[in-house]
Amino acid sequence: MNFLLSEEQRILQDRLGELIEATCPLRRVHEVLDGGVAFDKDLWAKLIDFGVAGMILPEAAGGLGLEMIDLALVAETLGAALAPVPFLGQALAGLAIARGGDADQRARWLPAIASGEILATVALAEEAVRWSSRAWTLSPRDGRLSGVKTLVPHGTEADLFVVGTANGGLCVVERGGGVTCERIDGADRTRPLDRVSFVDVRAHPLKGELDAAERLVDAACVLLAADAFGGARRCVAMSVDYAKLREQFGVPIGSFQGLKHQLAEMALAVEPGRGLFWYAAHAIDHLPEKAAHAAAQAKAHLCDGYLQAARDTVEAHGGIGFTWEHDAHLFLKRAMFDWAWMGDPRHHRLRAADLAGWSSGLRLDNQYTFSI
């Protein structure tokens, strides 16, 4: 057992962090968002060069052939930086095609996704049924698809959609006539969302592995959990820094035990959570029977923790933390996205309980164990 990142992984994260800090520090994130553009094209281009879009795709498709844990480390780093880029959709669409597509389908789309030549995203939630893949209703007939999906990240900008279909299936729709996007006035402007209408468009069902949609849900949970952990840690660091800097009654406010203990509690709520997304990412590649449970728990625990940490961060900054110019609300709103998108913590906790077999007729000795 070695529950640590490798040297290569640490270098990857450090380099990526430096790249983002040099290209799009938090001040620049404000400019991008207030400028009304959907993402930072400069940063996205550099991230593509770095390999984030193909990180986990096969080398044959121009990817780096790494593992889910590496992609999750990218998500953590992007989350800590509030990176305003279409990573989530691109990564998930690539994963879905890599896992769910047949050889032709992989050859057709993966190289363009890995190279960033096209922007891809996932269209999963429906108005009435949000995140239960088995209950989605859109259903291609004779290769054509009609219907509406919502909460689609960067839908307006996307060239390609991986669409969730009835019975937990997936299909690919390329942009063209019949696809209409309507931007939602989303809280988290770093990852804008669309309501997307498909009217009689060409749809290509993914024919590879079974359960591709469920596995896509797991992957999304891990990436959101990683984003949340990165964001939450940054929130703690911001709050601590502010407490050292800001003075009241002639001393730094971080001298007051009341605030000290609140900051210690924040760190305690955040810091030990890292292993949850590590383990879930690792399980996706190496312990498939544990992956869904671990991903659900990581999503629930870390996204819950992030939203609380972001709220605490606003409070720890006092009035200034409530202003538009400050960074705190950008974290808060990104935390809201991580919390809600792909299902809220309770949804995933109840799923985890099912997956653990708590209410099945199994003998208790056969219960699921999360220790290694």
Next chain:
Amino acid sequence: MNFLLSEEQRILQDRLGELIEATCPLRRVHEVLDGGVAFDKDLWAKLIDFGVAGMILPEAAGGLGLEMIDLALVAETLGAALAPVPFLGQALAGLAIARGGDADQRARWLPAIASGEILATVALAEEAVRWSSRAWTLSPRDGRLSGVKTLVPHGTEADLFVVGTANGGLCVVERGGGVTCERIDGADRTRPLDRVSFVDVRAHPLKGELDAAERLVDAACVLLAADAFGGARRCVAMSVDYAKLREQFGVPIGSFQGLKHQLAEMALAVEPGRGLFWYAAHAIDHLPEKAAHAAAQAKAHLCDGYLQAARDTVEAHGGIGFTWEHDAHLFLKRAMFDWAWMGDPRHHRLRAADLAGWSSGLRLDNQYTFSI
């Protein structure tokens, strides 16, 4: 509107508090409990003289003819003192007969209850159905009753039982052959509990008002809520006193902001709750349509708060608060009783939601309002 106690009520509480402090201070409570007796006979005799058993019974029966609020103030005072006396059963049995009995029944039992000549209690919970009066199963036939009740306060010592029966009815059973009590190893030794078996005993159904059992539940909720408020306030006071006295690092531990804020939070969780039991007690006599909801909310909120305050009190005292000699665990265990007996907070919250009509088809404008 005048949301205050009257001068008479304040005097009543002060006098009662002085009486208890003079007769059975907390040191004496330990002696009584460790001595293995079921209650403090000396204190009980003085409380009877003071009028607690007949406080709310008609003057014709030797009672004082006061209101539920006055009885609740007694309960608050007893709760603050951890009074080891059979007040709860006596008061509830008296109330049940006063409200549910016909003239003959009232004349037969109430004077003996008011004078303390007999000890009375209530036998409500069953093994399978604890606190839903509509679901109790014991049912007298031809004036005879058989069956088992549990969690009966001071059952072993009682001369008379008010027993909950099927369809929310009540009947009276006098002690005699066919009644067997088995003491439970209860956490709260100030109010011991029994499992009581009735085998073909004479039973007198109460024939007065309808819904007597439901009204008994409301009254019990108010008395437990008042006990809880009294206990919780005492817990806060104990913790604050200890923080002023105990030194660490050369200063009182109450100088440390971490603990100061915890104590402030304790006070905040407890102090504003007083009006809940006042209002519920008042409603029982004056606003009957609001009484059940107010009693359920008072029980849930105050008993939840007491248990938390008692736990916090143990912690605020450090190791000494965990010892048998200290007072803290007596409060904790009394809080456990108040929390659980007659239904836990969630049970009453869900009842309150039903009573508020939240899920009925009513127009929202007609919703229940708790303001005056």
Next chain:
Amino acid sequence: MDLGFGSRFDDFRSEVAAFVGAHWPPPGGDPKDPVAQRAFRDAAIAAGYYARGVPKRYGGSEQPPDMVRGEIIRQEVRRARAPAEVRDGGITLLIPTLLEWGTEAQKETFIPKTLAGEYRWAQGFSEPGAGSDLAALRTRAELVGDNWVINGQKIWSSYAHRADFMFALVRTEPDAPKHEGISYLIIDLRQPGVTIRPLRQMTRRSEFCEVFFDNARTPADWIVGGRGQGWRVSRSTLKHERGSLGGVTWVESMLRDLVKLARETTHDGRPAILDPCIRAELAAIEGAAMALTYSTYRSASMNAHGQDPGLFSTMAKISSTDLAQRIAKLARDILKDDLLDMSGPHGKWTERFMVSLSMAIAGGTSNIQRNIIAERGLGLPRDITSAP
């Protein structure tokens, strides 16, 4: 104990209802017409319903304090959706301060026009670096001839961009000990030396402003109380807040709104209100709201009987903040993804989810208030954050 209004108030309630019915809706028919609103409020003052604490000679109705009558008036006005009494900083903070500390000239100059809505006010207490710690104020005023010359910066001044005047704490005695060097000045905001910058909030709205003074001026006799008395003058304002049941309205209407949300939202095809976890938490919130409400009644009753309700207002502030946070979180759990849509049908809840955070910040942080409760309420030892 009497928890109803009592029948002796029935006549008064009928009288108020008749008044409101006669004056609202306005004759012109448009309830949003500011002229009609002004006319209603003027009539309410003349009838003795509004501006009850203000002497007639300054335009008030000079009624004896009466919490129950005050509540009946609020209820009847609310029932008819008529214009409520204005509760801005000029009415609630400045006028009581002037009544206690102001010169006759100050009262005559400012109170009638403030009551009439002609003068709108901003508060100028906080500064960057001096929020909870007013002793650290750095904005200074120097007496030059017949004028105070003011330089410095205020922050968190609500709606200063729409105000005519500010009442401010400024340092006039630089050599005095910290709290004794502060004075309470009235400043005309409509002058070249004043720059006002609204601060946009995370909700996209602007409520608070930064106000910069660059040799701004105010007449020498617009000082309220004496030189160096500003600290005491500003604190006297607090006691004017008592005797009101105002907070109760907020809590009950918010809770009612939340129940409505839970009834209208479906989770997996079922109304959220039927979900036992949501239902139990909603009832728990109701329990806490009831506790706050009855505390308010009790505190108001104590005031009415000349008893001191102690730290009630500080406790009520933290309780309200906690309740608002709890409401916001339950709303979030009901909304789920709809939380992400700022302009959707439940966008106001997304905004409230954010605004609930600002309650813990506005008007002194919760930590400062916990200290006040611990020290003044529980008698624990003081620390450095204690005000003198």
Next chain:
Amino acid sequence: MDLGFGSRFDDFRSEVAAFVGAHWPPPGGDPKDPVAQRAFRDAAIAAGYYARGVPKRYGGSEQPPDMVRGEIIRQEVRRARAPAEVRDGGITLLIPTLLEWGTEAQKETFIPKTLAGEYRWAQGFSEPGAGSDLAALRTRAELVGDNWVINGQKIWSSYAHRADFMFALVRTEPDAPKHEGISYLIIDLRQPGVTIRPLRQMTRRSEFCEVFFDNARTPADWIVGGRGQGWRVSRSTLKHERGSLGGVTWVESMLRDLVKLARETTHDGRPAILDPCIRAELAAIEGAAMALTYSTYRSASMNAHGQDPGLFSTMAKISSTDLAQRIAKLARDILKDDLLDMSGPHGKWTERFMVSLSMAIAGGTSNIQRNIIAERGLGLPRDITSAP
């Protein structure tokens, strides 16, 4: 990253399993027989599985530190329900301290018999008035001839009433600054000058004791480290706690027990585990338990690679305490009235509901630990409670 044990440990696991199978259940057949338990533990030391950190010359098995092998040994022993390695204060605290600071004579005198279970130990650090604040220790020892003469009182000494010896911090240099006047002494508890009074807990059990010294004596050379070095000696113990996955076992077995309780208890005729509120909270507790578990793996991995896991053990302590409280509360919600029955079928949960409170108290309060995290972990300014 390698989150399994890896196949390279398969042989080792087989070897351990074979050893355990050969020695347990004991030949006599009675697993409760102390002689059989002792024999198993001796065999496990001889085989290199127990006492791995102790040199062979003192009775240990002198193995290189290896967290993974340690965990495999624990798993296989647990699987067979064989006697676990003893983890009392003598083994976990005294022996590592003696190995680092003790004289050769001290090591030879105490380590072998402690390992063999012949010497049982009590810790003597806390005093009334000196819990978190060891600088305030007042128990004193004076060198009179060849003996230290000890007077004073210790408290919270676990199982002192069953122990043979105590390792204690006592004040030997009354004129030195507070932390520099303390020495670390070994004291024989079986002598007339020592009185031991078990403190009954609210659970009715007695675990902790008060120990009174009235001219008790200990040989002059039973001091560990030099005079006035006691503070440093006692703190060095902390680093010996690392490299263990011990906490994980507790959490997982407690959670498993809680799931069992929720499956077996019915509310209104339905298993409590199907109640969505209980189910979601149970899953939330599992999430927190997973976080703690994986943190433990990570910290152990860091140790194994010579990296510093920082404040992990302090954080793990608070996390465990929080988790225990959360488990206790959920158990309460499942038990409802059964919580009141100390001897009922779920009486152990009533006891755990109480014991969960003592976790926040034992070994330094949570407030002290929050301060340590804030100061040493987050770099916030120190305050008076900071140890030197």
